Amino acid sequence: MISPRTEAELAEAIASAKGTLCIRGGGTRPIGKPVIGEVLSTQGLSGIDLYEPGALTIVVKAGTPLAEVEAALAKENQRLPFEPMDHRSLLGTKGEPTIGGVAAANVSGPRRIQAGACRDYMLGVRFVDGTGTVVKNGGRVMKNVTGYDLVKLMAGSYGTLGVLSEISLKVLPQTDSQATVMLHNLSDHDAVKAMSAALGSPFEVSAAAHTPDIPGGGAVTMLRLEGFANSVSYRADQLKDVLASFGEISVEADQDKSAMIWKASRDVMGFQKADGDVWRISAKPTDAPDVATKLNASKLFYDWGGGLIWALVPRGNDVRAGLNGFEGHATLIRASEETRNKMAVFQPEPAPVAAISKGLRDRFDPHGILNTGLME
Amino acid sequence: MEMPIPDMAVLSKKARIIERLQEVLPKSAVIHDEIETKAYECDALTAYKCPPLAAVLPSTTEDVAAVLKICHQENVPVVPRGAGTSLAGGALPTADSVILGTARMNQVLETDYDNRFIRVQTGRTNLSVTGAVEEEDFFYAPDPSSQLACAIAGNIAMNSGGAHCLKYGVTTNNLLGVKMVMMDGTIVDIGGAHLDSGGLDLLGVICGSEGQLGVVTEATLRILRKPEGARPVLMGFNDNEVAGACVADIIKAGVLPVAIEFMDRPCIEACEAFAKAGYPMCEALLIVEVEGSDAEIDEQLSVIMDIARKHNPVELREAKDADEAGRIWLGRKSAFGAMGQINDYMCLDGTIPVSSLPYVLKRIGEMSKDYGLDVANVFHAGDGNMHPLILFDANKPGDLELCEKLGADILRLCVEAGGCLTGEHGVGIEKRDLMFDQFSGDDLEAQMAVKDVFDPQWLLNPAKVFPLVASQSRRMQQVAAE
Numbered sequence: 089m090i091s092p093r094t095e096a097e098l099a100e101a102i103a104s105a106k107g108t109l110c111i112r113g114g115g116t117r118p119i120g121k122p123v124i125g126e127v128l129s130t131q132g133l134s135g136i137d138l139y140e141p142g143a144l145t146i147v148v149k150a151g152t153p154l155a156e157v158e159a160a161l162a163k164e165n166q167r168l169p170f171e172p173m174d175h176r177s178l179l180g181t182k183g184e185p186t187i188g189g190v191a192a193a194n195v196s197g198p199r200r201i202q203a204g205a206c207r208d209y210m211l212g213v214r215f216v217d218g219t220g221t222v223v224k225n226g227g228r229v230m231k232n233v234t235g236y237d238l239v240k241l242m243a244g245s246y247g248t249l250g251v252l253s254e255i256s257l258k259v260l261p262q263t264d265s266q267a268t269v270m271l272h273n274l275s276d277h278d279a280v281k282a283m284s285a286a287l288g289s290p291f292e293v294s295a296a297a298h299t300p301d302i303p304g305g306g307a308v309t310m311l312r313l314e315g316f317a318n319s320v321s322y323r324a325d326q327l328k329d330v331l332a333s334f335g336e337i338s339v340e341a342d343q344d345k346s347a348m349i350w351k352a353s354r355d356v357m358g359f360q361k362a363d364g365d366v367w368r369i370s371a372k373p374t375d376a377p378d379v380a381t382k383l384n385a386s387k388l389f390y391d392w393g394g395g396l397i398w399a400l401v402p403r404g405n406d407v408r409a410g411l412n413g414f415e416g417h418a419t420l421i422r423a424s425e426e427t428r429n430k431m432a433v434f435q436p437e438p439a440p441v442a443a444i445s446k447g448l449r450d451r452f453d454p455h456g457i458l459n460t461g462l463m464e
Numbered sequence: 465m466e467m468p469i470p471d472m473a474v475l476s477k478k479a480r481i482i483e484r485l486q487e488v489l490p491k492s493a494v495i496h497d498e499i500e501t502k503a504y505e506c507d508a509l510t511a512y513k514c515p516p517l518a519a520v521l522p523s524t525t526e527d528v529a530a531v532l533k534i535c536h537q538e539n540v541p542v543v544p545r546g547a548g549t550s551l552a553g554g555a556l557p558t559a560d561s562v563i564l565g566t567a568r569m570n571q572v573l574e575t576d577y578d579n580r581f582i583r584v585q586t587g588r589t590n591l592s593v594t595g596a597v598e599e600e601d602f603f604y605a606p607d608p609s610s611q612l613a614c615a616i617a618g619n620i621a622m623n624s625g626g627a628h629c630l631k632y633g634v635t636t637n638n639l640l641g642v643k644m645v646m647m648d649g650t651i652v653d654i655g656g657a658h659l660d661s662g663g664l665d666l667l668g669v670i671c672g673s674e675g676q677l678g679v680v681t682e683a684t685l686r687i688l689r690k691p692e693g694a695r696p697v698l699m700g701f702n703d704n705e706v707a708g709a710c711v712a713d714i715i716k717a718g719v720l721p722v723a724i725e726f727m728d729r730p731c732i733e734a735c736e737a738f739a740k741a742g743y744p745m746c747e748a749l750l751i752v753e754v755e756g757s758d759a760e761i762d763e764q765l766s767v768i769m770d771i772a773r774k775h776n777p778v779e780l781r782e783a784k785d786a787d788e789a790g791r792i793w794l795g796r797k798s799a800f801g802a803m804g805q806i807n808d809y810m811c812l813d814g815t816i817p818v819s820s821l822p823y824v825l826k827r828i829g830e831m832s833k834d835y836g837l838d839v840a841n842v843f844h845a846g847d848g849n850m851h852p853l854i855l856f857d858a859n860k861p862g863d864l865e866l867c868e869k870l871g872a873d874i875l876r877l878c879v880e881a882g883g884c885l886t887g888e889h890g891v892g893i894e895k896r897d898l899m900f901d902q903f904s905g906d907d908l909e910a911q912m913a914v915k916d917v918f919d920p921q922w923l924l925n926p927a928k929v930f931p932l933v934a935s936q937s938r939r940m941q942q943v944a945a946e
Contacts, residue, residue, distance in 0.1 A: 142712030143818040143848070165718060194660065205660055207668060208637045223910040224903070229815040230847040231634060231887035233623045234671050234895070234902055235929060236911040240636065240668020244661060261718035284578040290601075290689045319760045372657040375577050395579075395659050417662025435662030440652045445664045447917035452910070463663060 093132040095214065095222060095253040102251065103220025108460045111247035113151060116174075116181045120246055120433050120462035122425045130188050133253055136160055138228070140392065144259050145211065145228050150252040151187030157187050161259055169260040170206045171350075177360045179422055180404030188252045192206030194244030198295035198312065201392040206422040207243035209258045213241055215250035218453030222389060228256040241448070247459040249452040265315040266294075268340040268349050269327050271309040276300055276377035279309040280394035283332045284373060287393045289330050291323040297353045298390040309314045309334075312350055356398050358389055366422035367407050369397040372415055382410040406431045434463050465512055465893045466552070468927050468939060470560035474540050476519055481562070485520055488530035493568070495519040504545065504563045508610075509553040510863060516543065516557035523568045525643055525651060525681040531818060532679065533649030535562055541923050542647070542677035546618025547589065549610040551811060552892025552926060554622060554674050564679060566617040572596045573682065581640055581657050582637055583684045586617035590624075593685060602687045605632035608888065609800070614935045620680050624785040625673030625888035630846035631722040631755075632688070634888065636671040643682035644670065647919045657684055669914060674890055675925045677918035691755035694722065697765055698792045699772045700746040700779035704728065705822035707748035710775045711845045712818060714752065717771055719764050724846035725751040725796050726827065731803075731853070732795075738802030741795035744779040750845065751796055800853075807855035809839075810867050814878030815887035818848045824881050828874055835870045837863075849887035850878065873923055876901050891929045899931050908934050 090109075092098040102109070108125030130151035136145040141164040148157055154172065158175060161167050172195040189195075191213070196205040212226030223240035242249060271282055279298040286293045295312035302308050311327065313320045324339050331337060338344045352358070359366055364386060371379050373394035378387050380397050384407070387400035401407055404427050408418050417435035420428060437445060445463075449456075474481075478496075485494045495501055496518040498850055505513040517540070522528045535542050545555040545565045557563050566587035574583040577600055584593060590611040593604040607626035614624070620642065625634040642654030653831055655667040670677055701707040704720070711724055727735065727749045736743045743749060750772075754764040765782055783789035795802075805807045816824050825841060832839040838855040852874055856867040875885045875895065879902045885895045899908060908930060915922065915938075922938045932939075 093629055138820050140817060141716050144715060145817065164716070181937045194665070196660075199660065204633060204637050207660075207665060208633060217910065221910075224907050225910070227815075227884050229817055229849075229851040229883050229887070231625050231629060231699070231844070232884045233625075233890050234884040234886050235891065235899065235908070237623065237636065237669055237672045238910060238914070238915055240665045240671075241914070243668070244665050261715075261720060264718065267591050281578075284580075288577055288580060288689050289603075290692050292691075308851045316760070316763055318763060319756065322757060322759060347599075370660055370662070372579050374576075392659060415656050416658035417660075419662060436665055438652070440646070440650045441654065441663075441666070444652075444666060444917060448664060448914065451913040451917055 089127040089129055091129045091132045095133065095216070098133065098251060098253055099216045099220045099222050102216050102218065105457050108457045111251050113186035113192070113291050114153070114183045115195055116176050116179070116183045116185045117189055118179060118181065119193060119421055121428055121464050123459050123462050125457070125460065128251065130186065130251065137254065141166060146255060147254065147256040148187050149254050150186065152187050153184040154187055155184065156191060162262070166259045167222055167262045168209065168257065169199060169203040170209055171199040171354060172206060172418055173197045178356050178366065191243055191255050192245065192247050198297060198350055198391055201395065202292065202294045207240050210239050210243050210255060211258055213239050213242050214254040215252045215362040217250040218455055218458050223250065226256065230258055246462050248449055248463055249458070251458065264318040265320050266312060266314045266343065266346045267320050267324050268346040269286050269313065269324055270310040270338045270340060271331060271334050272336050273306050274309050274334060276380060276390070278334060279307065280373055281391065282309055282331055282379055283311070283393040286327055289327065291326050292380055295350055295353070296393040298389050298394065299358065302306055310349060310353070312346070314316060353391060356389060358397060359387060359400050362387055362400050362441045364400045365403050365405070365420060365427060367401060367418055368398045368421045369399065369418045370416045371395060371397060375415065378385055378463055379411060379414055383407045384410065403427065404430070432464060466932060467514065467558055467893070468932065470558055474517065474560040477538065479535070481540060482518055484534045484538070485518065485531060489520060489522060489527055490535065491520045493523070504557060504565070506553040507548040507550040507553060507557065509551055509892065511551055512556055512893065514557055514559055516561050516563045517559065519563035521565045521566055521568045526901055528564065528645045528679050528681050529649040529651055531564060532645055532647055536648045536921070536923065539921070541925065541926050543622070543925050544617065546587070546615030546621065546678050547613050549614040550618060550622065550890065550892055552886070552890045552894040554618070554890050554892040556893055558927060566615055569681060576657065577602065579657050580687055581684050582687050583682060586620065586680050586683050587615050587763055590614050590616060597687050601690045603690050604685055604687055605638050606635050614681050616685070617680055620671055620683060621673065621675045622888070622890035625849065627725065627844060628725045628843065630724065631720055636668060638686045639667065639671055639683060640686055641684035642667065642670060642680045644680045646678050647921065647924050655684065674892065674929050676915050676929060677924065692757045693761060694753055694755045695761045695765065695783050695813050696751050696753040696789055696792045697768060697783065698781040699750045699752070699777045700744040701748045701775065702746050702778055704748045704825045706775050707750055708818070708821035710750065710772055713771045714768055715846065719754065719921060721752045721754050721768070721846065723751070723753045724844070726841070726843050726845035727796065727799065728841040730838060731842045733798060734802045734806055734840060735795035735799050738805055739795045739798040741783065741791055743795050746778045751792055796842070803840060803853050803855065805861040808858040809853045809855050810871055811872050812852045812854070812874055813849060813887050814875045814883055814885055814888045815847070815849045816878050816881045816883035818845065820881040821845070824850070824877060827877055831870060831873055835866060837867060837870055848883060866927060872898055893928060896929060897931050912938065
């Protein structure tokens with residue numbers, strides 16, 4: 089394993105690599121085609137370089153444990169607004185997730201529907217490309233259109249275009265209070281309708297998810313409100329009016345219980361111990377229930393107002409076969425190495441788009457050594 | 465600003481190029497005579513002008529594809545143009561280029577309130593996107609000052625912002641998908657009504673690429689439900705530094721205003737003389753706006769006003785109703801008009817970390833004295849996006865050049881303070897030659913590599929964004945190819 093301690097060492101390691109490299113942060117998210125190569129760990133690149141709470145910005149080295157970043161933010165009553173998912177329970181992995189891993193996989197959670205994705209909060213990056221060249225892009229200010237936005241390109245590129253060494257992020261204040269408004273036993277179609285109505289209201293719903301089968305039977309549709317306590321209870325009342333036609337409504341106002349609901353949603357805890365492959369599908373919310381029926385899934389969970397479908401399906405099946413021409417993308421998140429080697433893990437792109445992606449990889453990693461083939 | 469020498473080979477075959485364009489577009493959509501092409505000789509950076517070889521106004525994505533295919537075959541540079549409101553010269557043509565205007569592509573293609581998006585042709589103006597969904601109480605969030613005139617095409621090219629970014633983000637955070645035509649005429653769909661990318665985030669790099677990667681003809685945009693209400697509070701301080709500290713304290717307190725606007729004394733004086741909004745005469749003025757129901761607004765404003773009081777404001781005025789809110793915004797919204805009445809001005813848009821605000825304002829004051837040109841500051845303080853307005857006299861020989869030099873120095877100051885050259889206007893030609901002040905050769909090389917992939921011949925808007933010397937060899941290959 090190569091474990092550089094500085095950006096210069098990282099650049100040197102890549103420039104002098106003899107073969108393919110397997111780029112790793114905390115190693116908690118083994119998503120993608122299995123990669124062959126010597127492990128290059130970013131964990132030696134660790135530490136918060138700059139944190140200005142009054143400017144809502146933090147600059148961290150890529151290998152910094154996510155927990156360290158979150159603890160520093162919590163001290164100032166701030167947070168990462170995109171609520172990154174912790175994949176450890178779903179994927180059965182151990183180790184410390186790093187901020188670089190979060191960025192490289194563009195990991196977001198339930199608040200993505202309101203606040204935006206990880207990529208929306210990435211203000212700047214430093215990275216080393218496949219030739220060992222250090223590149224910086226963006227910066228540490230919220231508004232920046234100086235040159236091309238390679239920050240977005242690096243977000244979700246899974247280390248295939250370059251190895252992140254430093255990331256600047258926009259952060260936001262922590263909210264004082266939260267509550268979860270719940271609807272019961274709705275069909276998937278009605279649940280999406282209810283979530284659309286809530287998200288289309290002026291009451292700033294910060295998460296909307298639906299579980300078709302909770303332990304003990306029945307379905308529950310959950311809507312989160314966050315903010316000052318008075319405002320949360322006012323908006324919960326307003327939402328009850330908006331959703332009156334959908335039947336029985338209850339409100340979980342206990343802070344810890346509401347927080348637990350969303351931690352479980354964020355980490356798809358319902359799938360944790362269940363056997364089967366796990367697929368993650370991004371679709372237009374109102375299409376989602378119909379898309380879901382074509383997955384042959386034994387278990388479903390909808391987040392992002394229906395726009396994100398988590399599906400547990402029998403091992404070794406490519407769900408895309410039944411989804412002809414749907415608008416969106418399907419990614420195989422959990423499966424054996426054999427299955428991941430057998431089928432496309434990421435959504436295959438139409439030819440002209442695939443050509444652009446390949447062109448970019450060839451330019452940023454001309455020797456094809458960075459997580460080679462991972463995003464196929 | 466220097467522009468490349470026009471390609472004689474292209475100029476000499478003008479007749480053939482026009483003829484071929486007329487074969488694929490209606491006659492009225494191909495503009496090529498000397499008088500009419502003058503309408504396309506510049507954008508809102510009017511100091512630089514050059515009529516194009518021709519201007520075309522396609523109505524559909526297929527028309528755009530046909531035009532680009534011809535230009536690709538004939539090796540003709542293409543300069544995409546939205547509404548021509550760029551302050552950075554993003555749509556400035558060269559004599560050998562074809563202007564591709566999106567003005568006739570202004571249709572709403574789909575509105576979907578359940579999934580909260582609208583799909584439009586990109587020639588549509590920013591404000592009319594909101595106009596199309598207002599009936600249902602929805603809006604499109606990015607609100608650049610030019611929103612009445614500017615087109616979505618240009619908003620995407622420049623990744624435009626506005627006054628309300630602190631809460632709602634800029635164009636890239638509100639753009640879900642595009643239909644785009646590549647320089648060789650290939651049509652691609654990237655993103656859509658769903659969220660995030662299934663592969664590399666190409667949408668993210670297309671947004672803000674200043675029309676250099678492709679011509680975006682359709683956009684899927686996120687729309688949001690309007691808040692129940694909004695109300696501003698006005699506060700005056702006798703010290704810039706104190707106003708800056710107040711901004712930081714408000715942000716730290718956990719309230720997230722939708723806008724925090726800052727004006728300095730020269731700007732307050734000019735606005736007051738022009739709009740008579742009843743502003744106090746002081747060193748710094750903040751307008752802070754919050755959203756929600758009446759009760760929610762009251763609660764947030766009380767937190768904000770408590771913080772303001774700790775900083776000894778000379779004025780603290782809460783809008784009690786729509787009329788008072790209007791008066792608070794009146795001066796700020798007429799700032800540019802007020803400046804224009806006194807003088808010619810150049811508007812910069814560097815961004816700085818909010819923490820360096822007092823230092824940067826002090827340095828701008830000193831530089832203004834050194835150059836003998838007045839500078840007024842009005843800007844989005846919540847996100848550090850400065851808008852220094854340098855006042856000069858266009859009729860006085862040498863004044864424009866002096867103003868440009870001061871502007872460049874101020875932008876270098878922004879970079880030195882940890883910020884960037886441009887927060888929302890784009891690089892265009894205006895800041896092109898300052899790029900080496902912010903980026904290394906390797907940084908720029910990585911960006912140009914992206915253009916190599918999307919537009920290998922460097923025919924799309926080629927003389928923008930990158931210093932001419934840096935892009936020289938790439939731009940010259942199109943000439944060599946002939």
